Amino acid sequence: xxxxxxxxxxxxxxxxxxxxxxxxxxxxxxxxxxxxxxxxxxxxxxxxxxxxxxxxxxxxxxxxxxxxxxxxxxxxxxxxxxxxxxxxxxxxxxxxxxxxxxxxxxxxxxxxxxxxxxxxxxxxxxxxxxxxxxxxxxxxxxxxxxxxxxxxxxxxxxxxxxxxxxxxxxxxxxxxxxxxxxxxxxxxxxxxxxxxxxxxxxxxxxxxxxxxxxxxxxxxxxxxxxxxxxxxxxxxxxxxxxxxxxxxxxxxxxxxxxxxxxxxxxxxxxxxxxxxxxxxxxxxxxxxxxxxxxxxxxxxxxxxxxxxxxxxxxxxxxxxxxxxxxxxxxxxxxxxxxxxxxxxxxxxxxxxxxxxxxxxxxxxxxxxxxx
Numbered sequence: 001x002x003x004x005x006x007x008x009x010x011x012x013x014x015x016x017x018x019x020x021x022x023x024x025x026x027x028x029x030x031x032x033x034x035x036x037x038x039x040x041x042x043x044x045x046x047x048x049x050x051x052x053x054x055x056x057x058x059x060x061x062x063x064x065x066x067x068x069x070x071x072x073x074x075x076x077x078x079x080x081x082x083x084x085x086x087x088x089x090x091x092x093x094x095x096x097x098x099x100x101x102x103x104x105x106x107x108x109x110x111x112x113x114x115x116x117x118x119x120x121x122x123x124x125x126x127x128x129x130x131x132x133x134x135x136x137x138x139x140x141x142x143x144x145x146x147x148x149x150x151x152x153x154x155x156x157x158x159x160x161x162x163x164x165x166x167x168x169x170x171x172x173x174x175x176x177x178x179x180x181x182x183x184x185x186x187x188x189x190x191x192x193x194x195x196x197x198x199x200x201x202x203x204x205x206x207x208x209x210x211x212x213x214x215x216x217x218x219x220x221x222x223x224x225x226x227x228x229x230x231x232x233x234x235x236x237x238x239x240x241x242x243x244x245x246x247x248x249x250x251x252x253x254x255x256x257x258x259x260x261x262x263x264x265x266x267x268x269x270x271x272x273x274x275x276x277x278x279x280x281x282x283x284x285x286x287x288x289x290x291x292x293x294x295x296x297x298x299x300x301x302x303x304x305x306x307x308x309x310x311x312x313x314x315x316x317x318x319x320x321x322x323x324x325x326x327x328x329x330x331x332x333x334x335x336x337x338x339x340x341x342x343x344x345x346x347x348x349x350x351x352x353x354x355x356x357x358x359x360x361x362x363x364x365x366x367x368x369x370x371x
Contacts, residue, residue, distance in 0.1 A: 002120045003064040003093045004151045007031055010063035012056045012079060012086075013100070014042045016235065017126070018069040020133040021099070024159040025067075026050060035059040057089035065152060066090060069099040072244055076102045080110050080121075092118035095152050101125045101180070101245050104170035104252060107143055111169035122149070122169060125176035126160070130236035137161040141179070143172030177249040184246050184266035186220035187286050191269075193221070194228060195290035204229055224284040233285040233299050240279035243270040276301045 007030065011022040014036040022045055026032040032050040035058070036042045046052050053059035056079055060066050066086055068079055076098060080086050086096060087110075096119060098107065107123035114121035128138040140156055140163035142149060149156070149165065156163060166175050193216070197207040208225045211217055227233070246267045253260045269286055277300050278285050288296045293303065 001093055002151055003095060006064045006095075006152065006155055008033070008062055008064050009155070010035070010053070010059040010066040011045075011050075011069075012036070012059060012067065013069040013071075014045060015069070015071075016130050016238070017099075017133045019045060020130070020136075021067070021069065021126075021138070021159045022050065023048065024136045025155070028155075028158045030155070030158075033059045033063065055084070056086060057084050060086050060089040060094070061091070063090065063094060065095040065097065065155060067097050067099055071100070071241065073100075073103040073106050073248070076100050076110075077106055081113065087113055087117055087119060087121075090117075090119055094119050096121040097124050097152065097156075098122075099124055099126055101176050101241075101248070102173055103248060104173040104177075107170040107173050111143075123172040124156070124163075125172055127176065127179050133159065139164065141172045141176045142166065143169050173248075174252065177245065177252055180242070180245040181249050181260060181263050183220060184242065184249075184270070185262040186218040187224070187242075187283060188262070188266050188269060190218065190221045190225055191287045191290055194225065194287055198290075224282075227282070228284050228287045231299075233281045233288070235280065235282040237283050238279065239270055239281050239283050239285055240274050242283045243267065243274050243279075246270060272306060273301075275307065276303055276305050 009025055009030045010033045011018065011025065012035050014022055014034055018036075019041070022032060022034060026045070026049060032045070033053050034042045034045050034050045035053045035056050039052070042050070042052060056068075068076065068086070070076055070079055078085065080096070080098075090096060096110075096114060098110070098121070102123070102125070104123075111121050111123075123143040125141050126132075126138040127141065132138040136159045138160045140160040142156075142163055142165045144165060145167045146153075146163075146165040149163075153163075164175065166172050193207070193211060194204060197204045205226075208221065208229070212222050212225075246263055249263055250260065250267060253263070269289055270283075273279070273281070273286055273289060276296070278288065281288075281299065285299065288299055288301060296303070
């Protein structure tokens with residue numbers, strides 16, 4: 001039977017979002033134990049009364065509810081399913097709630113494994129960014145029914161202003177990926193608009209105010225355009241995590257056999273940004289891809305690090321399939337070349353190799369394009 005009288009909470013992952021969420025939980029009177037791979041990131045919570053644990057498993061032992069908010073699906077999998085993971089450490093009846101934006105299938109796997117052990121696990125990614133986490137006004141996106149989640153509803157309300165219930169394991173993750181797909185395209189649209197305004201010699205602040213007053217507005221433009229105009233690229237949400245979320249959405253779309261063109265463009269841009277040292281900047285730093293090189297350098301970017309790589313979802317050339325293998329039966333190396341003698345002279349490229357920020361990685365020596 002699930003724990004219904006909740007007093008002790010464990011929180012795994014005290015980063016940009018996790019720390020303020022955990023603080024709200026503690027502020028509402030719950031006993032809090034915390035663990036983070038980098039201990040210093042939990043120091044503030046410990047100073048405010050949280051108990052430090054030396055591992056995720058140690059934090060879980062006596063907890064009635066365990067929250068996780070870690071970086072990547074691989075981190076989620078290890079945290080829950082490893083030999084020393086949460087599922088083996090938690091007592092029967094414990095609730096395990098993953099706030100990470102992660103893989104829908106992994107969420108289903110964790111839910112099923114937890115059920116077999118008498119545990120109650122569900123996915124509940126959140127949206128609202130650092131500001132929402134600090135204000136306690138995040139939106140929760142739960143892969144469980146409202147009735148089933150009733151025992152933890154009060155606890156969830158400590159840091160959310162609204163929760164949407166999607167009634168099944170992994171469905172919260174699918175819904176969150178829908179959010180990220182929409183946001184990603186809005187971020188690209190905002191960056192496009194700013195670039196057009198700047199090169200068109202408009203007053204960019206006035207342009208933003210105008211667009212924000214009409215149908216062209218978006219939460220992305222409203223919240224992030226002013227930061228861009230102020231040169232503020234500090235993260236409320238990391239660009240590397242946006243790239244991760246977009247890739248998860250593209251993976252899910254591939255499983256469902258649909259194409260998301262706008263999302264693919266956004267992935268290309270965020271992948272580029274992360275390659276040139278922008279991974280730890282805020283998502284608004286996408287605008288630096290359109291900026292003068294000096295502005296990017298001032299923000300810490302380095303275009304010399306950029307190397308275009310073919311994504312497995314990209315359409316392959318006539319002589320290679322989607323796995324970058326050749327019809328001759330040989331596999332490709334790191335340069336996406338084949339050891340066979342197939343002539344590629346017919347795959348000519350006409351992209352603009354002089355524009356470093358717009359080029360897509362032509363191999364002009366082989367007269368083939370990997371764009």
